[in-house]
Structure formats: structure tokens, C-alpha cells
Amino acid sequence: xxxxxxxxxxxxxxxxxxxxxxxxxxxxxxxxxxxxxxxxxxxxxxxxxxxxxxxxxxxxxxxxxxxxxxxxxxxxxxxxxxxxxxxxxxxxxxxxxxxxxxxxxxxxxxxxxxxxxxxxxxxxxxxxxxxxxxxxxxxxxxxxxxxxxxxxxxxxxxxxxxxxxxxxxxxxxxxxxxxxxxxxxxxxxxxxxxxxxxxxxxxxxxxxxxxxxxxxxxxxxxxxxxxxxxxxxxxxxxxxxxxxxxxxxxxxxxxxxxxxxxxxxxxxxxxxxxxxxxxxxxxxxxxxxxxxxxxxxxxxxxxxxxxxxxxxxxxxxxxxx
Ligand SMILES: [Zn+2]
Numbered sequence: 093x094x095x096x097x098x099x100x101x102x103x104x105x106x107x108x109x110x111x112x113x114x115x116x117x118x119x120x121x122x123x124x125x126x127x128x129x130x131x132x133x134x135x136x137x138x139x140x141x142x143x144x145x146x147x148x149x150x151x152x153x154x155x156x157x158x159x160x161x162x163x164x165x166x167x168x169x170x171x172x173x174x175x176x177x178x179x180x181x182x183x184x185x186x187x188x189x190x191x192x193x194x195x196x197x198x199x200x201x202x203x204x205x206x207x208x209x210x211x212x213x214x215x216x217x218x219x220x221x222x223x224x225x226x227x228x229x230x231x232x233x234x235x236x237x238x239x240x241x242x243x244x245x246x247x248x249x250x251x252x253x254x255x256x257x258x259x260x261x262x263x264x265x266x267x268x269x270x271x272x273x274x275x276x277x278x279x280x281x282x283x284x285x286x287x288x289x290x291x292x293x294x295x296x297x298x299x300x301x302x303x304x305x306x307x308x309x310x311x312x313x314x315x316x317x318x319x320x321x322x323x324x325x326x327x328x329x330x331x332x333x334x335x336x337x338x339x340x341x342x343x344x345x346x347x348x349x350x351x352x353x354x355x356x357x358x359x360x361x362x363x364x365x366x367x368x369x370x371x372x373x374x375x376x377x378x379x380x381x382x383x384x385x386x387x388x389x390x391x392x393x394x395x396x397x398x399x400x401x402x403x404x405x406x407x408x409x410x411x412x413x
Pocket of ligand 1: 235236239252253256
């Protein structure tokens with residue numbers, strides 16, 4: 093079967109980013125234009141079937157011909173910043189839905205989910221002790237893809253939530269989140285415990301960077317992720333601090349990114365005035381933290397910061413040094 097990313101309303105990069113997390117970022121995920129339908133991108137997953145179960149499931153969904161009783165051959169993922177799914181008319185704010193759409197030919201399975209974490213307020217579900225726990229985007233998407241997998245293979249259960257929530261727990265485990273009660277489908281908008289896993293807004297924190305650079309795989313996004321990973325490896329406290337900054341950022345970032353995705357001039361301005369200078373700052377901070385004895389590396393990072401900052405705001409003016 094195939095998985096497609098819906099390019100409307102311009103948030104397919106966020107769906108791709110969540111698929112990257114599901115693939116455990118093994119580097120084999122890609123996308124291709126679809127000649128017959130320019131509103132879609134086809135998700136591609138190269139290489140041998142990977143070992144992590146979430147990655148293996150995604151690889152299967154991109155590459156396998158399941159044979160009988162496969163009933164439907166395509167799943168379309170639509171990422172929305174909350175609001176109403178235009179196809180079903182269902183408000184998916186703080187939620188995700190999966191359904192079979194037989195109003196189009198060929199019949200497809202649609203996965204529609206909220207990438208804005210319920211307007212930034214968080215989404216909670218329950219653990220087996222009845223505690224509220226957070227529901228982040230990759231487990232939410234993986235939960236919906238679990239429904240889609242059984243929809244495609246004709247193996248839906250009369251109550252399809254326990255198997256979807258069991259799969260959701262596999263993704264939770266891979267990300268370090270606490271586990272959900274698979275027999276409790278309740279939940280809502282609001283904060284829940286993240287059990288020392290990544291913060292609730294676990295997105296890659298790169299919405300604006302992705303939108304302004306035009307790709308979640310741009311050099312700038314890779315640079316930002318790389319720095320965060322280095323900090324996390326060296327200092328759990330530093331990682332928590334960065335995660336906290338991302339959590340605040342997450343509250344407003346997707347909505348801005350959605351607008352930037354559609355407007356070229358503000359996108360170019362945000363890239364030049366905000367994103368590149370900020371990345372240069374992060375890079376210099378990273379070099380000073382990890383490579384401060386390497387005078388060449390420090391000098392290069394300082395020069396890169398000078399180059400990245402808008403002319404009216406030199407490094408000295410910003411840094412006060
Ligand atoms: Zn479900």
C-alpha cells in the first residue's frame with residue numbers, strides 16, 4: 093500500500109516530521125511528488141525493513157502489498173492546525189480521526205490529526221492509575237496509522253481502540269513517555285504528565301525553521317536538531333531547559349508556520365531576520381560550550397554570526413559585548 097501526505101493546508105512538512113519520529117529517524121524516509129494529484133506527496137521508505145516496531149510498521153505501510161484481504165491501497169495523512177476536517181466536517185482540535193473515504197475513486201483511508209496540540213494547551217489521556225498523561229504528536233499519529241493499517245488490511249476490531257492504544261504505547265515507549273490505559277479512550281484538552289519523557293509539545297520544535305527554509309530536512313533544521321541532541325547528550329538539565337524553551341515556542345509556532353507556508357515575502361523575511369541569526373547564535377553558544385578551546389571553531393562561529401545578523405544589528409549591538 094502507499095501513504096500520501098496531503099499538502100493542504102500547507103502543513104505536510106509537520107506530518108513528515110512526525111513520520112520521521114515514527115521511523116526513529118533512520119534516514120530512509122523521503123517523499124515524491126504525485127503526478128496524478130499535485131496536492132499529494134507520496135511517502136517513501138527505502139532500505140530493508142527496519143527493526144524498531146514503529147519503523148517496521150511504517151515501512152510495511154509504505155512498501156507492502158498485503159494481498160487478500162487488503163481492501164484499500166492508500167492512506168492520506170492530513171495535518172491540520174486544529175479545526176474542522178473539510179472532508180468529514182468533523183472538528184479534530186485536540187484529536188485525530190481515521191476513516192474510509194469512498195466518495196473518491198479509488199477509495200482511500202484518511203488520517204486527519206491536530207498538529208497544534210489543542211491550540212497549544214496540550215492533550216491528555218489516562219494511564220492505568222487514572223492519572224492524566226500527555227498525548228504528543230507522534231504517538232497520536234501512530235495511533236491513527238494503527239487504525240489505518242487495520243482498515244487497509246480488513247482486520248478492524250469491533251472495538252478498534254484497544255489495539256490502536258496498544259500500538260500507541262509502543263510509540264510512547266520508544267519516546268520515553270509513560271503508557272496509556274489501553275482500555276480507557278477518554279481524554280481531552282489540557283496538560284498531562286509527560287513522565288520525564290520529552291515535553292508535551294514534543295514536536296521537533298522546528299516549525300518556523302521548517303516553514304521559512306521550506307523543508308524539515310533543510311541544513312538549518314538539521315543544525316538545530318544536531319545542537320539540541322549534543323546538549324541533551326552532555327547535560328540532562330540543559331536538555332530540559334531547551335525542551336522548556338521549545339514548549340513555549342510550540343504554543344505559537346505552528347500557527348505562524350502555517351501562515352508562513354503560504355506567504356513568500358514574510359517567509360523570506362523571517363528566514364533572514366529571525367531564523368538564520370538565531371541559528372547562528374545557537375551555533376556560537378554550542379561551540380563555546382563544547383569546543384571553547386578550539387579557537388578556529390570559535391572564530392568561524394563568530395564570523396557566521398556576523399554574516400547572519402541583519403546589517404543594522406551587528407553582533408556587538410545584540411550581544412552587548
Ligand atoms: Zn483511535
